[in-house]
Amino acid sequence: MTPTILELKNVTIYQEEAPILNNVNLQINKGEFVYLIGKTGSGKSSLMKTLYADLLLKSGEGCIVDYDLKTLKEKDIPYLRRKIGIVFQDFKxxxxxxxxxxxxxxxxxxxxxxxxxxxxxxxxxxxxxxxxxxxxxxxxxxxxxxxxxxxxxxxxxxxPELILADEPTGNLDPQTSIEVMEVLRKINQNGRTILMATHDYALLVKFPSKTIRCEQGKVFEVIQKNV
Structure with a gap:
């Protein structure tokens, strides 16, 4: 049975004090490549920040790389982040x-x-x-x-057991985006689990994979042809 790397149950994601995503249920298994899509302001970044404990999980249950996000203590956050690789849009x-x-x-x-x-x-x-x-x-x-x-x-x-890529091609031209995407896909094919937030629907067409959408306060899996 394939191990579960990330699981959220009945989670509410907050942006500052306001709930932006409600009743989030999500499971990602070891070795999957999963896109996270949605318009600006739909909650993608807040969801990502909750996963690497930049935002606290206030409601629901969440487990990521064997860490319980609900009971996570401040001193454990650096250890969680060692098991997660994070790729940002602006390189940092x-x-x-x-x-x-x-x-x-x-x-x-x-x-x-x-x-x-x-x-x-x-x-x-x-x-x-x-x-x-x-x-x-x-x-x-x-x-x-x-x-x-x-x-x-x-x-x-x-x-890391999981890579969170938050708009990794957001500042790149189309050809360079494809080259970066090919790097990520190769890493995934070598067994690494990747969750990638993106606006770039052209990449979804060229490199189809499981896709999760944030929209109107909900998170749901979409069939590829409807993205």
């Missing part, structure tokens, strides 16, 4: 540090201490996104698509 790379230093910073912050291990892990994740040759560059020396590849590599550093 440290502008004054090389790609190596960006990745080293994350590893050291999550408990890695041996330089040989750090070097090997950075080399491994950069290989997965075809960016080994950029290890000593600064972020501004890379294109948007290259920066997003680095952001994906960063998300892979601690071998």
């Amino acid at each position: 790379l440290l502008p004054d540090r090389s790609i190596y230093k960006n990745l080293e910073f994350v590893l050291k912050a999550t408990g890695w201490t041996t330089k040989a291990d750090i070097d090997q892990r950075i080399s491994e994740v950069l290989s997965k996104v075809d960016m080994v040759n950029s290890i000593n560059k600064l972020p501004h020396q890379l294109s948007g698509g290259e920066q997003q590849r680095i952001a994906i590599a960063r998300a892979l550093l601690n071998d």
Whole structure:
């Protein structure tokens, strides 16, 4: 039986104090690639933030990578986030540090201490996104698509069980979006579970997969041809 990576039951998602999504029931199993779609303001980002504990789960039940979101303590949030890789629309790379230093910073912050291990892990994740040759560059020396590849590599550093990608192609042109998407699909085919929020319906057509929609306060699975 395939393990469940993420499950929400009768959850209400809040934006500030106001409920934006009601009665959310969602299950994602290990190895799935799932799109999360919906208009701006429909609750996609609030749902994502609840999953990585940036917003607290106030109502309903939620379990993600074996953490109970309802009873999660503040001190456990860093440990939860080590089991989740997060990819943002705007990359969030440290502008004054090389790609190596960006990745080293994350590893050291999550408990890695041996330089040989750090070097090997950075080399491994950069290989997965075809960016080994950029290890000593600064972020501004890379294109948007290259920066997003680095952001994906960063998300892979601690071998997460789940990757949450929040509009990862939102700042990219169509061709670059396809290239980034192919990287994500390859990572998924190697066994990683991915939940990706997107506005880009062209990607859903080119790379069809299970799709969840946020609309009018509800979350529901949609049949691919109706997106």
